Amino acid sequence: MRFTVHFSGSTLITLMLFCGNAFAQEVNNAYVFHPDQEVHVASLPAVVAASTNEPDVMLASLATAVMNPDVCCGRNSALEDQAPSDGKSLKELGAKVRGKHYLDAGGSIVVTDQYWPGASVNAQDIVGSLIAQRPLLIDWDGHLYVVYGALFDEYRYNDGRIEWVIKKLSLVDTRFSDKGRFLSFDRQTDDWGKVSGLLALAITR
Helix, strand or coil: CCCCCCCCCCCCHHHHHHHHHHHHHHHHHCCCEEEEEEEECCCCCCCCCCCCCHHHHHHHHHHHCCCCCCCCCCCCCHHHHCCCCCCCCHHHHHHHHHHEECCCCCCCEEEEEEEEECCCCHHHHHHHHHHHCCCEEEEEEEEEEEEEEEEEEEEEEEHHHHHHHHCCEEEECCCCCCCCHHEECCCCCHHHEEEEEEEEEEEEE
């Protein structure tokens, strides 16, 4: 038994448009996959906390992330008066150092901050900051670390989109000066639910 199906001109055009849109969408969603890409911040300063107390660790971590002793956080630095003297959350720390500050040698800087709760941060935020050579501060399981590198997979789509999927983060623990100073956060084995937040700082003159 045969069935003959007749399409009107408008129906045929609609079907052709649908097929064309589907093909275009498929082309745009095509991607090139680059596994195991790495980015690291170069010339990270070797700042060690004066003690394991939270204010000292935060001060050393901030100085490491800023990467400029004239800016943070010793005597006569631009952020000397804003250096944390007690334990603060990363969000509070960002608010404290935000704004315009003056260098001892003359001139000024402007500090801008971006804070993400652990549940809302994404790979684009982290990798983008590291590519720009800006370390981040991370609160993981109640401890403060400096994020200076990442291992990630990259997807480059035909429509120009780039997506990154983080596999590991390279961290510095400023409480230590020996091999315990360097560690990593592994997305496969570590619990991201224990990350309470991340802070990125940018300094302009």
